[in-house]
Amino acid sequence: MxxxxxxxxxxxxxxxxxxxxxxxxxxxxxxxxxxxxxxxxxxxxxxxxxxxxxxxxxxxxxxxxxxxxxxxxxxxxxxxxxxxxxxxxxxxxxxxxxxxxxxxxxxxxxxxxxxxxxxxxxxxxxxxxxxxxxxxxxxxxxxxPKVPDIAGIDDFAGKVIHTTDWDDNYRADGKRVAIIGTGATAVQLIPVLAKSAAELTVYQRTAIWVVPKIDIRFSERAKRLFARVPLAQRAIRAVTDTIYEAMISTAVIRHRTFRRLNIAAADLAKMHRFASIRDKELRDRLTPDYDFGCKRPTFSNGYYRAFTKPNVHLQSEGIDHVQADGIVNSDGTKTEIDTLVLATGFDxxxxxxxxxxxxxxxxxxxxxxxxxxxxxxxxxxxxxxxxxxxxxxxxxxxxxxxxxxxxxxxxxxxxxxxxxxxxxxxxxxxxxxxxxxxxxxxxxxxxxxxxxxxxxxxxxxxxxxxxxxxxxxxxxxxxxxxxxxxxxxxxxxxxxx
Missing domain, CATH: 3.50.50.60 (FAD/NAD(P)-binding domain)
Structure with a gap:
């Protein structure tokens, strides 16, 4: 050459x-x-x-x-x-x-x-x-990043934030916030915004399956053990790997044979939703109409609870268009907002x-x-x-x-x-x-x-x-x-x- x-x-x-x-x-x-x-x-x-x-x-x-x-x-x-x-x-x-x-x-x-x-x-x-x-x-x-194609969105006079370009200086305290999207990102973000926003309106197109998050904190002693004896951490990984691999290989890939496992996972999400929300009508609106696993399920202990707060509102009727000061919903009502958060995921x-x-x-x-x-x-x-x-x-x-x-x-x-x-x-x-x-x-x-x-x-x-x-x-x-x-x-x- x-x-x-x-x-x-x-x-x-x-x-x-x-x-x-x-x-x-x-x-x-x-x-x-x-x-x-x-x-x-x-x-x-x-x-x-x-x-x-x-x-x-x-x-x-x-x-x-x-x-x-x-x-x-x-x-x-x-x-x-x-x-x-x-x-x-x-x-x-x-x-x-x-x-x-x-x-x-x-x-x-x-x-x-x-x-x-x-x-x-x-x-x-x-x-x-x-x-x-x-x-x-x-x-x-x-x-x-995916930006939704919504009429008038460029006319909104308030602050617009896409979750992939978050403004670290932004504070929702006392503001009227609308968030579009209820995917994995929104499931993590909504409970945080709900703590400080004066009003938080969640625009849901598709409900999502959410199961409890079994999270544990690793102590300093555990970290020292992992550092000195790597096999200890690998043992934990073997457990988590096996659980996730079993979930995919059975209930998802071999769904024809192991369909009951999907139903069991959906039942867990239903129990989580029931324990978090007493309002049946609200629970129904947050219930997916597709099988567990069709889209990536999420883990959260605070997502459903957020909707029980008086300042959080679920809007599932759809968006007609956006105006300078808010969102006009498909049912003709209007939600006035200061901030529009786009948790619309990726293309x-x-x-x-x-x-x-x-x-x-x-x-x-x-x-x-x-x-x-x-x-x-x-x-x-x-x-x-x-x-x-x-x-x-x-x-x-x-x-x-x-x-x-x-x-x-x-x-x-x-x-x-x-x-x-x-x-x-x-x-x-x-x-x-x-x-x-x-x-x-x-x-x-x-x-x-x-x-x-x-x-x-x-x-x-x-x-x-x-x-x-x-x-x-x-x-x-x-x-x-x-x-x-x-x-x-x-x-x-x-x-x-």
């Missing part, structure tokens, strides 16, 4: 969240040091840097929500705060010397495969172009798959190809016609409730694939169309027995489903099976040259 065609980088990673940090650690294990991580924010952490609204906490036990190879003995509690998760990201990045590879405040616009040079040309906002042998997108599933499919324009061999546009055919990715990371490219936030990538399980199998796949490429003295890899089609057929078949296919999910408005109605965000296998496949997939599934 001529000098003018040599890559400026051996690898380029888009995104400095936990996915990007994990990919960087794996590259270092493979003795690949000439790489760069590009992130549009001013610090690492991904969604845990962008999100810092009041009440933010992880909804998976932090014994499970962490890299398996990097347990953290310093968690303050079982469900740690967002600030602690962000600190964990920084600590891991420091330990593995990842920070020096990161370029912040850098927006990636597109990437195009140069067939002649066998390189990716990555274009940044402002016009700069970088070249790289391998391209890895680690943009996460929750990276593109997964339209803006995130993919998060940047990616053009592969023969001019294949990844986003257009996905939408013209079906959302698909071999092992959740590779697509035909896209050489030397791994997309860590792809269809069939996400394992159940825990992103770190996803990262675990993806790092193993990177290890196996890149090691073989190096062993052969090769320069490119690309999944074959046959392997990709075989994998897609298998995922489709496995989903046939899942809650997302045969359950009552039509009204859930779950981000698990793509615009065509397929639940192609999630990989319908156990973590153990995903890790095994990533560790021993046939090399013939890739064309390595």
């Amino acid at each position: 001529t000098a003018e065609h040599s890559a400026a980088f051996d690898a380029l990673i888009v995104g400095a969240g936990f996915g990007g940090i994990g990919a960087a650690i794996q590259l270092k294990r493979l003795k690949i040091e000439n790489f760069v991580i590009l992130d549009r924010e001013d610090d690492l952490g991904g969604t845990w840097h962008v999100n810092h609204y009041p009440g933010l906490a992880v909804d998976v036990p932090t014994t499970t929500y962490s890299y398996f190879f990097e347990p953290n003995p310093n968690w303050s509690r079982l469900f740690s705060t967002g600030a602690e998760i962000k600190q964990y990201a920084g600590d891991v990045a420091d330990k593995y010397d990842v920070r020096r590879h990161i370029r912040y405040n850098t927006v990636v616009e597109s990437a195009r495969w140069d067939e002649d040079a066998k390189l990716w040309r990555v274009t940044l906002a402002g016009g700069e172009t970088l070249s790289t042998r391998y391209l890895i997108t680690a943009t996460g599933f929750l990276s593109q 997964l499919w339209e803006a995130n798959f993919p998060a940047i324009e990616v053009i592969g061999r023969q001019g294949r546009n990844l986003g257009k190809w996905w939408r013209d055919t079906r959302f698909q990715a071999y092992q959740g990371v590779s697509m035909p016609y896209f050489p030397n490219f791994l997309s860590l936030a792809s269809p069939y990538a996400f394992l159940g409730l825990n992103f770190f399980n996803t990262m675990e199998y993806q790092m193993r796949l990177m290890d196996r694939l890149f090691t073989e490429v190096k062993r052969r003295g090769a320069t490119t890899f690309e999944v074959t169309e046959e392997a990709n089609a075989r994998y897609l057929d298998r995922m489709t078949e496995l989903l046939g027995d899942s809650l997302w296919t045969i359950g009552n999910c039509a009204t859930s408005r779950s981000y698990y489903y793509n615009p065509s109605g397929e639940p192609s965000l999630l990989r319908p296998t156990s973590t153990k099976e995903a890790v095994r496949e990533a560790s021993d997939f046939p090399f013939s599934d890739y064309q390595i040259s």
Whole structure:
């Protein structure tokens, strides 16, 4: 290969969240040091840097929500705060010397495969172009904020805050606040706002399943034990991993056989709602009309109780339009407010798959190809016609409730694939169309027995489903099976040259 065609980088990673940090650690294990991580924010952490609204906490036990190879003995509690998760990201990045590879405040616009040079040309906002042998997108599933399309919302004269851009100086004390959305973010935020707002109106489009949160605080003695005897913390992780894995592998993936477990989980949420709210009419309005698990369930001890406060009001009739001083509801009534909080989540499919324009061999546009055919990715990371490219936030990538399980199998796949490429003295890899089609057929078949296919999910408005109605965000296998496949997939599934 001529000098003018040599890559400026051996690898380029888009995104400095936990996915990007994990990919960087794996590259270092493979003795690949000439790489760069590009992130549009001013610090690492991904969604845990962008999100810092009041009440933010992880909804998976932090014994499970962490890299398996990097347990953290310093968690303050079982469900740690967002600030602690962000600190964990920084600590891991420091330990593995990842920070020096990161370029912040850098927006990636597109990437195009140069067939002649066998390189990716990555274009940044402002016009700069970088070249790289391998391209890895680690943009996460929750990276593109969704702003609701509501008539008149730009005319509102008060303060508007999206939960992904929270104003840390904002105080709700004595203010009339409206919050749009009742997803996982809102479940955490609403009890906090209810404590100080003069009036809090919650606009609910879709009710959410909420179960009690069994949280415990780790004492200083327990932290010292975890630090001195890591196996003690791993023992707790084994319990939390097993519980979550069992939930997904039985009640969700094998829903046809274990449907009674979903019913039991729904009953737990019903009892929690009944114990918290005595008003039957209010309970009914807060009751989902879809099966437990169709969209991500949440954990909270304060969400339902918040609606029993005299200053909190549930509005489930819908919004007609927004005016300068408030919201006109679908029933013609008007709610005057000072602050409008948008807890409307993320745009997964339209803006995130993919998060940047990616053009592969023969001019294949990844986003257009996905939408013209079906959302698909071999092992959740590779697509035909896209050489030397791994997309860590792809269809069939996400394992159940825990992103770190996803990262675990993806790092193993990177290890196996890149090691073989190096062993052969090769320069490119690309999944074959046959392997990709075989994998897609298998995922489709496995989903046939899942809650997302045969359950009552039509009204859930779950981000698990793509615009065509397929639940192609999630990989319908156990973590153990995903890790095994990533560790021993046939090399013939890739064309390595």
